[in-house]
Amino acid sequence: MAGRQPALGVLGADPRLMRARAAALLALAVLAGCSSTPDADAPTDAPASAPTSAPTSAPTSAPTATATAVREPQDRACHRMSYAEAVAPTTATAPVPCEDPHTSMTYAVGRLDAVVGGHLLAVDSARVQEQVAADCPRRLGAFLGGDRAALRLSMLRSVWFTPTVEESDSGADWFRCDVVALSGPERLAPLTGRLAGVLDRPEAAERWAMCGTAGPDAADFRRVPCSAPHAWRAVSVVDLEGRSAGGDYPGATAAREAGQAPCEAAGRAAAEDPLSFEWGYEWPSAAQWTAGMTFGRCWVPD
Incomplete structure (x- = not known):
């Protein structure tokens, strides 16, 4: 099925990295852990199998026609799903009580705009899927509160779902936006507390803030919520969109240079001694830029 959403990790995992130490007024920048290999997108669907030849004799009885029930997602419903289920384009998981353990919460339900030029597009067409991929992330900020930087410095992410082709053929025209929290590479954290407006409440937002198990250039660096044991924290965002021409990737050199002064x-x-401190900076690759990471992050020891 077309339109599979990008892996959640694309929006902030393993970008190009820099860590620097400043001591006695001498800033010694050390480039380490740079990787030009972008994150892999979510796996694509397997190709359809080749059609088999028609039977040589007619079936003894006509197949019984069955109708696919048209289901409607419930706004503010909670779900217990795995990472793989969260990044799939469709979902069959049933809601669970929000008091029970869960890993996603529906924050918006909308209607697909599938008619273009008087023609009805398939639910898995690029045009329909691009609509949902734009609408759900846009609506997440309004639900969580805070500003765009606060969202980019959190572990909260948007995922989205549309009906299956069969459900669409039966009249389903909805799309569903869920919020999830990452707890590590391809792992979802259990959701707790009230998420609506959470980024407007500093104490509540701290649980979902982005931290790291080590410096961002370290081999054992892993992104975790700040409520988990950690050693570094993402503290600010470097907006790179102003350095792009027409929304294009500005290039690795420009992206790297943009973060030097603000991250230092x-x-x-953040340091106790302004003459001796460390800082880290991460910036996107071209593939990550296309996936939506049009910014860098500054990191400091925590």
């Missing part, structure tokens, strides 16, 4: 300043501000 963030490291100095």
Whole structure:
């Protein structure tokens, strides 16, 4: 099925990295852990199998026609799903009580705009899927509160679902937006507490803030919520969109240079000794830029 959403990790996992240490007024930048290999997108669907030849004799009885029930998603419903289920284009998971363990919550339900030029597009067409891929992330900020930087410095992400082709053929025209929280590479964290407006409440937002198990250039670096044991914290965002021409990737050099001054300043501000401190910076590859990571992040020891 077309339109599979990108792996959640694309929006912030293993970008190009820099960590630097400043000591006695001498900033020694060390480039380490740079990777030009972008994150893999979510796996594509397997190709359809080749059609088999028609039977040589007619069937003894006509097949019984069955109708596919048209189901409607429930806004503010909670679901217990795995990472693989969360990044799939469709879902069959049933809601669970929000007091029970769950890993996703529906924050918006909308209607597909599948008619273009008087023609009805398939639910798995690129045009329909692109609509949902734009609408759900846009609606997430309004649900969680805070500003765009707060969302980019959190472990909360948007995932989305549409009907199956069979359900669409039976009249289903909805799309569903869920919020999930990452707890590590391809792992979802259990959701707790009230998520609506959570980024407007500093104490509640702290649970979902983005931290790291080590410096961002370290081999054992892993992104975790700040409520988990951690050693570094993402503290600010470097917006790179102003450095792009027409929305295109500005290039690795421009993206890297854009974060030097603001991330060094963030490291100095967070340090007890302004003459001896560390800071880290991560910026997107071209593939990550296309997937939506049009910004860098500054990191400091925590």
